[in-house]
Amino acid sequence: MSQPTQEEEILAQQALAEAAGAEAGSEATGGLSQGQIVRKRFFGHTGALIGLAVFAAIFLLAFTSVGAFGIPGWWKYNHTDVSPLVNDGVPTSSLWPLAWGEHPFGQDRIGRDLFAMTMRGAQQSITVMVLIGAIAGAVGAIVGGLAGYFRGWVEAILMRLTDVIIIIPVLLLAAVVGQIANRRDEGSWIASFASNNGVVILGVFLGFVLWVGLARLVRGEFLTLREREFVDAARISGASNARIIFKHILPNAVGVLIVNVTLTMSAAILLETALSYLGLGVKAPDTSLGLLVAQNQEAFATRPWLFWFPGLFIILICLSINFIGDGLRDAFDPRQKKFKAKSAVETTSHSSTTAPVADASKGS
Amino acid sequence: MLTYIVRRLITAAFILLGASFLVYLLTASSGDPLAEFRASSAPNRQALMDARIDLLDLNTPPPLRYFKWLGGAAQCIVPFGNACNLGKNIAGQPITEALGFALVQTLTLVTGATILAILIGISLGIVTALRQYSALDYGVTFMAFLFFSLPIFWVAVLLKEFGAIGFNDFLRNPEIPPTVALGIGAVLGVIGAVVVGGAAKRRLIVGGSVFVAVSLILFYFSLTQWFRNPGLGPVVIAILGVGIAFGVTVLVSGLKNRKALQSSLIVVGIGVIAYFAVQPLLNDATGLMIFLLAIATILVGLAVGYFMGGYDRGQSMRAAAITAFLVGALVVMDRFMQAWPSYFNNSRVRGRPIATIGAGTPNIQGDFWIMSTDTLTHLVLPTIALILVSLASYTRFTRSSMLEIMNMDYIRTARAKGLSERSVIMGHAFRNALIPIATIVAFDIGALIGGAVITESVFSVRGMGFLFIDGLQRSDVNPVMGVFLCVAITAMVFNLVADLAYSALDPRVRIKA
Numbered sequence: 001m002s003q004p005t006q007e008e009e010i011l012a013q014q015a016l017a018e019a020a021g022a023e024a025g026s027e028a029t030g031g032l033s034q035g036q037i038v039r040k041r042f043f044g045h046t047g048a049l050i051g052l053a054v055f056a057a058i059f060l061l062a063f064t065s066v067g068a069f070g071i072p073g074w075w076k077y078n079h080t081d082v083s084p085l086v087n088d089g090v091p092t093s094s095l096w097p098l099a100w101g102e103h104p105f106g107q108d109r110i111g112r113d114l115f116a117m118t119m120r121g122a123q124q125s126i127t128v129m130v131l132i133g134a135i136a137g138a139v140g141a142i143v144g145g146l147a148g149y150f151r152g153w154v155e156a157i158l159m160r161l162t163d164v165i166i167i168i169p170v171l172l173l174a175a176v177v178g179q180i181a182n183r184r185d186e187g188s189w190i191a192s193f194a195s196n197n198g199v200v201i202l203g204v205f206l207g208f209v210l211w212v213g214l215a216r217l218v219r220g221e222f223l224t225l226r227e228r229e230f231v232d233a234a235r236i237s238g239a240s241n242a243r244i245i246f247k248h249i250l251p252n253a254v255g256v257l258i259v260n261v262t263l264t265m266s267a268a269i270l271l272e273t274a275l276s277y278l279g280l281g282v283k284a285p286d287t288s289l290g291l292l293v294a295q296n297q298e299a300f301a302t303r304p305w306l307f308w309f310p311g312l313f314i315i316l317i318c319l320s321i322n323f324i325g326d327g328l329r330d331a332f333d334p335r336q337k338k339f340k341a342k343s344a345v346e347t348t349s350h351s352s353t354t355a356p357v358a359d360a361s362k363g364s
Numbered sequence: 365m366l367t368y369i370v371r372r373l374i375t376a377a378f379i380l381l382g383a384s385f386l387v388y389l390l391t392a393s394s395g396d397p398l399a400e401f402r403a404s405s406a407p408n409r410q411a412l413m414d415a416r417i418d419l420l421d422l423n424t425p426p427p428l429r430y431f432k433w434l435g436g437a438a439q440c441i442v443p444f445g446n447a448c449n450l451g452k453n454i455a456g457q458p459i460t461e462a463l464g465f466a467l468v469q470t471l472t473l474v475t476g477a478t479i480l481a482i483l484i485g486i487s488l489g490i491v492t493a494l495r496q497y498s499a500l501d502y503g504v505t506f507m508a509f510l511f512f513s514l515p516i517f518w519v520a521v522l523l524k525e526f527g528a529i530g531f532n533d534f535l536r537n538p539e540i541p542p543t544v545a546l547g548i549g550a551v552l553g554v555i556g557a558v559v560v561g562g563a564a565k566r567r568l569i570v571g572g573s574v575f576v577a578v579s580l581i582l583f584y585f586s587l588t589q590w591f592r593n594p595g596l597g598p599v600v601i602a603i604l605g606v607g608i609a610f611g612v613t614v615l616v617s618g619l620k621n622r623k624a625l626q627s628s629l630i631v632v633g634i635g636v637i638a639y640f641a642v643q644p645l646l647n648d649a650t651g652l653m654i655f656l657l658a659i660a661t662i663l664v665g666l667a668v669g670y671f672m673g674g675y676d677r678g679q680s681m682r683a684a685a686i687t688a689f690l691v692g693a694l695v696v697m698d699r700f701m702q703a704w705p706s707y708f709n710n711s712r713v714r715g716r717p718i719a720t721i722g723a724g725t726p727n728i729q730g731d732f733w734i735m736s737t738d739t740l741t742h743l744v745l746p747t748i749a750l751i752l753v754s755l756a757s758y759t760r761f762t763r764s765s766m767l768e769i770m771n772m773d774y775i776r777t778a779r780a781k782g783l784s785e786r787s788v789i790m791g792h793a794f795r796n797a798l799i800p801i802a803t804i805v806a807f808d809i810g811a812l813i814g815g816a817v818i819t820e821s822v823f824s825v826r827g828m829g830f831l832f833i834d835g836l837q838r839s840d841v842n843p844v845m846g847v848f849l850c851v852a853i854t855a856m857v858f859n860l861v862a863d864l865a866y867s868a869l870d871p872r873v874r875i876k877a
Contacts, residue, residue: 293518297521307518315513319510
């Protein structure tokens with residue numbers, strides 16, 4: 001427990017002092033790029049790996065089974081097909097013997113296949129989530145980056161704008177925006193597009209609402225990074241603003257951005273399902289997981305499966321994204337180093353700022 | 365300091381103006397308030413349309429209408445002016461009136477849930493931080509992630525099905541089959557063993573005794589139909605009171621402080637005697653009386669602690685006061701249980717006490733206890749749902765804050781100078797870990813008022829969220845703006861409070877004046 005710990009402590013302090021994020025940690029990280037280190041840490045995180053696997057499975061299942069973007073899927077029904085009730089709509093799948101059956105998740109009262117509806121709903125939820133993540137991440141990065149890099153009046157204007165949006169509670173603002181996205185006036189330019197791709201409109205609108213938190217975080221990160229020596233060095237050697245932002249600052253701020261985009265996405269899933277549940281998000285005849293729960297909650301006593309499966313998929317998607325986000329945070333943050341339980345008890349401190357001498361006396 | 369506050373308030377006013385303008389335009393463009401008439405075939409269609417256009421002033425374009433609205437809203441700032449005018453909703457009701465009603469509904473719904481969630485979340489966070497990487501820690505962390513991912517409307521439907529309908533069915537014939545009793549005992553035993561931690565032998569003993577105790581209590585409940593005629597009685601209150609006295613003393617002062625333990629136990633004795641004394645008084649109780657009694661109870665506790673004294677008078681007083689309050693709560697709980705059978709057999713309740721929707725049984729009549737029980741049975745389900753969903757963030761936040769503090773140098777110093785683990789944790793670590801938590805608690809209280817939109821809609825409570833969603837769905841701008849104004853103002857005030865509290869609690873943080 002003596003030598004490695006001591007070395008670790010010193011390394012951790014160096015990392016703190018330089019916040020380089022690369023060479024901290026107990027793993028052998030010499031000669032690896034930052035991306036390689038992050039990847040290595042991420043793939044060492046069990047929860048995140050399980051989350052990733054579950055999410056990938058749901059993603060594939062949802063997008064291949066009922067088809068997407070006009071490509072037909074391998075499942076024989078889609079979410080609007082009505083077929084005769086098999087066994088009064090009870091799910092036909094069983095774990096033992098492992099069988100899929102005609103309607104694995106059952107059917108609703110009029111005979112629509114719940115598996116197809118759930119898959120369609122999962123597709124919608126994932127689409128909205130990805131759109132929100134991409135748009136909120138991009139807008140947040142641009143606004144936060146510009147405000148943090150240029151300061152002055154740019155910052156004043158952008159941050160006041162952020163303040164204005166951030167005091168409106170997210171759900172309230174999202175509800176208003178969802179209502180606007182669902183407007184189907186004849187002749188309006190989005191009407192024809194929206195009638196086919198309502199969920200895309202919803203995702204885009206919500207993305208333009210949820211960037212504010214990200215903008216604040218990115219701005220904070222830019223504020224600290226722009227004062228650092230390597231930025232001064234780049235500026236002195238004649239690099240343009242764009243080059244400094246994209247080549248020098250952004251790669252160092254990308255960790256914060258990715259982690260928080262992931263967490264925004266997991267919140268976005270719940271937001272989308274909640275809006276659809278309230279009738280302000282995805283609307284019939286299209287379907288979404290929240291809408292399925294809303295439509296079927298009255299039937300819980302007679303057809304409980306209609307309620308279980310969509311809810312289960314919401315939880316699975318959200319939980320796996322949360323675990324991925326947790327893994328990413330651990331991977332990107334050199335200070336949140338995971339200890340073994342025993343050594344955590346024995347070495348009480350790893351982020352302390354005491355002099356190495358004091359630690360050496362403790363470590364030996 | 366004063367300059368800082370004034371500057372913050374002025375900025376806040378401008379932000380509020382901008383945000384309200386934005387929300388007004390967005391809401392106005394989100395739909396057509398005349399849509400229902402356009403589709404109708406009623407003969408007086410045009411007259412109805414004209415009436416609504418007149419009521420909501422629809423001929424004025426939205427940006428101009430905003431400034432008209434603002435003129436009315438600005439009068440709310442004038443103190444004692446009574447000229448507050450936030451417009452009318454689509455049915456012609458003034459918004460100020462609707463807001464007053466909705467605010468009461470929302471606050472009754474969310475206050476209890478938030479306080480409980482904060483208390484439970486912080487205690488769980490501290491326990492998991494102290495037992496980092498134990499089975500308990502992993503279990504609670506996983507549960508936190510799970511609760512964090514739960515859609516509240518889904519939880520609410522499950523709670524309605526199993527919590528309300530299932531429990532009401534169970535109450536019709538409250539007998540617990542032996543296997544179920546043993547099963548519940550076993551589950552709680554395992555949880556007890558995980559929570560207590562330590563060596564395998566200690567875990568076995570604790571888990572086993574929890575299992576035996578819980579199973580026996582459930583058998584007893586089943587035999588005596590306790591769930592139909594619940595009650596504690598003075599004996600159980602005395603036993604529980606002694607347990608509370610020991611528990612509180614351990615946390616507040618440690619058992620070594622004999623005077624503190626003695627004063628807590630004396631308070632329990634007084635409580636049991638008071639149990640008989642206050643029964644006739646409680647029979648015609650009012651809310652105010654309960655409140656005064658609670659204050660009197662705390663004062664009695666403080667007095668007992670003061671006269672017992674000891675080497676640390678403050679600790680004795682604190683321990684005795686907390687014990688007194690909890691024992692008093694037990695007495696009140698016992699009185700609620702005495703009122704339970706008459707509530708249960710009330711002609712309006714008809715033996716199905718746990719309600720799934722609404723904020724009260726319509727037309728129910730009875731004394732204070734019946735009415736309060738009615739409110740409580742309606743609050744049970746939404747409160748559980750809200751706690752489950754908001755618990756996770758408090759737990760995670762407290763855990764990381766506590767872990768950071770436990771790694772600080774002054775904690776090591778405190779241990780090195782020989783302080784007991786209790787005073788290191790309660791005196792040094794816990795208080796400092798609470799500083800960052802105080803700010804998120806302030807934020808959450810600020811967000812309380814507009815918070816529970818989905819919960820309100822699932823449980824049909826006509827609070828702020830309902831007002832908002834209903835207004836939005838009818839493209840009715842004024843109620844939406846009323847709710848937004850309340851929510852935004854409280855949020856900004858509490859943001860300011862959070863910042864001020866942080867700098868007051870943590871002297872290292874200085875406000876830039």
